[in-house]
Amino acid sequence: MSTIDFEAIFEAKLANNEFIEPKDWMPENYRKHLIRQVSQHAHSEIVGMLPEGNWISRAPSLRAKLVLLAKVQDEGGHGLYLYTAAESLGVSRDEMLEALHTGKAKYSSIFNYPTLTWADIGAIGWLVDGAAIMNQVMLQRSSYGPYSRAMVRICKEESFHQRQGYEIMTRMAFGTPDQKEMAQDALNRWWYPSLMMFGPPDAESPNSENALKWRIKRESNDHLRQRFVDQTVVQAEYLNISIPDKNLKWNESKKGYDFSPPNWEEFKNVVKGNGICNKERLEARNKAHNEGAWVREAAAAYAKKQNQLSTAA
Ligand code: 3HC
Numbered sequence: 001m002s003t004i005d006f007e008a009i010f011e012a013k014l015a016n017n018e019f020i021e022p023k024d025w026m027p028e029n030y031r032k033h034l035i036r037q038v039s040q041h042a043h044s045e046i047v048g049m050l051p052e053g054n055w056i057s058r059a060p061s062l063r064a065k066l067v068l069l070a071k072v073q074d075e076g077g078h079g080l081y082l083y084t085a086a087e088s089l090g091v092s093r094d095e096m097l098e099a100l101h102t103g104k105a106k107y108s109s110i111f112n113y114p115t116l117t118w119a120d121i122g123a124i125g126w127l128v129d130g131a132a133i134m135n136q137v138m139l140q141r142s143s144y145g146p147y148s149r150a151m152v153r154i155c156k157e158e159s160f161h162q163r164q165g166y167e168i169m170t171r172m173a174f175g176t177p178d179q180k181e182m183a184q185d186a187l188n189r190w191w192y193p194s195l196m197m198f199g200p201p202d203a204e205s206p207n208s209e210n211a212l213k214w215r216i217k218r219e220s221n222d223h224l225r226q227r228f229v230d231q232t233v234v235q236a237e238y239l240n241i242s243i244p245d246k247n248l249k250w251n252e253s254k255k256g257y258d259f260s261p262p263n264w265e266e267f268k269n270v271v272k273g274n275g276i277c278n279k280e281r282l283e284a285r286n287k288a289h290n291e292g293a294w295v296r297e298a299a300a301a302y303a304k305k306q307n308q309l310s311t312a313a
Contacts, residue, residue: 014215019145022088030214033207034144035089037216039096042082043107047100049075050284051115051277052124060118067164068121074157081150088146101286103273110197112275119172119179119186125165127187127194127232133158134228135198143215166235173239180241187236188244192262198225200264230256 006025013020020026049072056072059065083093099105110128115121136158139151172183199205199221211217229248236243247260269275 014143017141017215019148020143021145029210030216031089033210033214033216034147035086035091037207037211038082038086038089038144038147039091039099040106040108042079042086042096043100043105044111045075045079045082047107047111047281047285048128049079050281051111051113052121054115055118055121058118059121064168071125071161071164074161078150078154078157081154082147085144085146085150089144097289101282101289103282106271108197109267109270109275110193111281112270112277113189113193114277116189117182117186119168119182120190122165122168122172122183123186123190125161125163125167126169126235127165127190128197129158129161129165130232131194131197131228133162134224134231138218138224141215141218147216169239169241173241183239184241187241191244192266195225195229195259195262196267196270198222198228200267201261204264226256229259233257 007027010020010024010026010030013024020030052068052072052075056065056068059068083096086096087093096105100107110131115124133155136151136155140148140155142148142151169183169186172179172186174180199208202208202220202222205221208217208220212220233243233248245260247258249258250256251258270278273279
């Protein structure tokens with residue numbers, strides 16, 4: 001009797017740029033890697049609602065409020081697509097949320113910094129969503145089908161978010177001297193945390209080798225960080241505000257900018273849970289989850305009733 005070589009089928013799919021789908025055989029480590037990355041990504045989307053949600057009630061105009069409200073709501077939707085993609089790998093939503101709420105799960109370091117002024121909302125859209133898109137465009141071609149398809153829609157919405165942020169920065173940078181100063185201050189505070197979003201340097205990234213081998217990621221942390229810097233410098237020049245890096249310099253031989261790395265000790269500290277806002281973010285998530293218990297119970301009771309009615313019919 002012939003045996004099926006599942007591993008060879010898996011490898012052939014990767015080699016042919018085909019998707020791996022939930023019912024396909026996959027190596028256990030591939031499944032675990034994806035659960036880790038996709039759930040962390042989902043957590044980042046919903047924790048990312050908090051720093052910006054802080055400004056919905058204080059947006060400077062009705063238009064700005066509507067746009068910000070829509071953006072924050074989009075992030076909640078991104079979290080839902082990604083939790084659903086992770087569930088298709090055999091982990092439950094409850095398990096993932098439990099890990100987030102008890103501080104066991106990671107989420108993006110960037111969301112542990114405070115939003116002090118309206119210019120921060122501009123800087124987040126411009127830099128944070130800009131960095132997210134730089135990273136996520138390649139994830140649209142990730143080897144796991146449900147993750148890749150979720151990323152297609154997420155990327156479309158993230159480009160709108162990036163423009164929303166850049167529009168705010170444009171208004172501030174070309175506004176009054178005080179507004180311009182706020183724009184510069186926001187860039188000063190968000191620049192290095194944005195560079196950290198791409199993860200540790202390649203030489204210190206334990207997951208990159210497998211991620212690239214399995215086509216979960218298509219490009220390395222350092223490569224994406226470099227591309228982000230090269231793209232953003234031109235945008236800062238247009239705004240006539242300065243990137244807070246004395247070593248920033250065009251390097252003709254690599255056709256890109258040389259730049260100072262972020263403080264990796266600060267990064268590790270924030271990821272460990274000791275950033276400025278880690279505690280506040282987890283408290284806010286736990287509070288929202290606990291206060292939403294009655295909604296989950298009502299939804300479950302409704303589904304149960306519908307089920308009983310359809311079985312009885
Ligand atoms: N913040 C927190 N943790 C980070 C991190 C960051 N910025 N960068 C890396 N890490 C963690 C990793 O999760 C990993 O931890 P683990 O092994 O305990 O799970 C460890 O640091 C080592 O990093 P690696 O580079 O080896 O691991 P990864 O390749 O998994 O991490 C990554 C790099 C860029 C985060 C990559 O996983 C990735 O592309 N993830 C998907 C995209 C994502 O999660 N983006 C979140 C951005 S926020 C967002 O999208 C919301 C939007 O609205 C702005």
